[in-house]
Amino acid sequence: MLIVMKFGGTSVGSAERIAQAASLVTDARSNGHRVAVVTSAMSGVTNTLIDAARAASKGQWDPTIRQRLFELHRTAASVLVADEASRARVTEEIDRRLDRFEKLCFGLSMVHELTPRLLDAISGIGEMLAAPLVAAAIRSRGSGSESVDATDILVTTDQFGGAEPIMEETRARTTTQLGPMIARGDAPVVTGFIGATIDGVQTTLGRGGSDYSASILGAALDADEVWIWTDVDGVMTANPSEVSDARTLAEISYSEASELAYYGAKVLHYKTILPAFRKRIPVRILNSFNPSHAGTRVSVEGDPSVPGVKAVTSIRGVSLIGISGTGMQGIPGIVAKAFDVVAEQQSNVLMISQASSENNICFVISAAEAPGVVKALKSALEFELARGHIEEIASQPVAVVAAIGDRMRGTPGIAATVFGALGSERINVIAISQGSSERNISLVVEEKDAAAAVRALHQAFRLDRTGVPA
Ligand code: ADP
Ligand code: ASP
Ligand code: MG
DSSP: EEEEEEETTGGGGSSHHHHHOOOHHHHHHHTTEEEEEEEEOOOTTHHHHHHOOOHTTTTTTOOOHHHHHHHHHHHHHHHHHSSSSHHHHHHHHHHHHHHHHHHHHHHHHHHHOOHHHHHHHHHHHHHHHHHHHOOOOOOOOTTTTEEOOGGGGOBOSSSSTOOOBBBHHHHHHHHHHHHHHHHHEEEEEESSSEETTTTTTTEETTTTTTHHHHHHHHHHOOOOOEEEEESSSBBBBSSSOOOOTTOSEEEEEEEHHHHHHTTTTTTTTTTHHHHHHTTTOOOOEEESSSSSSOOOEEEOOTTTTTTSEEEEEHHHHEEEEEEEEEEGTTTTTTTHHHHHHHHHHHOOEEOOOTTTSSEEEEEEGGGGHHHHHHHHHHTTTTHHHHHHSSEEEEEEEEEEEEEEEGTTTTTTHHHHHHHHHHHTTTOEEEEEEETTTEEEEEEEEEEEEEEEEEHHHHTTTTHHHSSSSO
């Protein structure tokens, strides 16, 4: 079997963790599998790089950051790589990459401007520092391995901060560059999170995007499976750091996985599923801290034996934009105009709700985008506001809580349970939306109520009993 294995930040967070990741790769090799690896940056490194870039663009460059990053990776190399020549090569590579980081930050401190393009060039350096270490750790366990910069193989659009793969070109390059390595039994270690435009300008796929890199490469290589190694026992009935009795879901469908990821389950980047789904490549989510646990398998069927709600998620840091007025009734085009504005602002709508009286439409977008969207809406709907057809365009910080499951469709009483549970916790539901696929009910609540709402729903649907014990 050809397996693409992705290791997240905590799974490569220290020399010890990298050694464990390397063992998981060499174990799979000994079991007769071929492996291509995708690595994230060591945990915390991407945040450090981004903070440094932001500070540098304000003229505040802290020279100790480079030294700290160098020490973090050099220390790991000294533990992981016994062979002196090999260790020197890895350390030199890390130093060279940090040189680039320092030069870019120096440039920022001169021009005082941080463009999305420059932010991508800097934030993606963490993966470039980690990949040589992971490859060296695999080599020191006796398997062939080399690090590969995704900028050479993962070709993307130029949407900096959220680039999309150009699959044909990516497939061609991946086959030529990784194919021979995999065929001779080596495990290439590719930098997650990053890619480059056709002209070679570095891009990123968005925060948490290494999962997406893994499924893109899995699809490009026609892999048999994609394994996402993380720090929990798979996809669970809720975020285990928020709900203590959350359980692992042994099997979920592609649609459940993407819905869960889209509605806030950080365990998978929300775009991860699509490339795998297109090729029907099974995705497993596994715990590198507990590798004997079977984790979650994502497949076409999922587990149809579980009726109703399977998991509860939440998204914070979002805003509800409301457009209201008694004069909106029957005036065509207001909704169309509003969503034109949202599209022009390149804002992504997470959910929409309209009261049947047509007096109010509301939708949820990222809180960071809200001020710009409200301003643009006020200007585009100036006439309707002046005439009093619309009385108010307002935004309010909220959270979205979602209950998800393929078999919610056809299971009566779900909405009643949702409202009963929230009612008894005295949680006010500001808006509600049920997708026509009926595999998701999303609720808008005040941000302060989000955690309690997730726990109340988890309890009401008895999700502590439906999953697999951790
Ligand atoms: P990695 O660094 O491996 O990519 P992430 O931090 O991005 O890991 O994602 C794993 C985290 O996702 C878990 O530690 C957990 O806190 C969080 N999480 C949120 N929702 C869920 C869920 N439904 N199931 C499992 N983990 C979840
Ligand atoms: N290192 C990147 C991030 O922190 C990508 C990832 O971990 O998936 O966002
Ligand atoms: Mg992640």
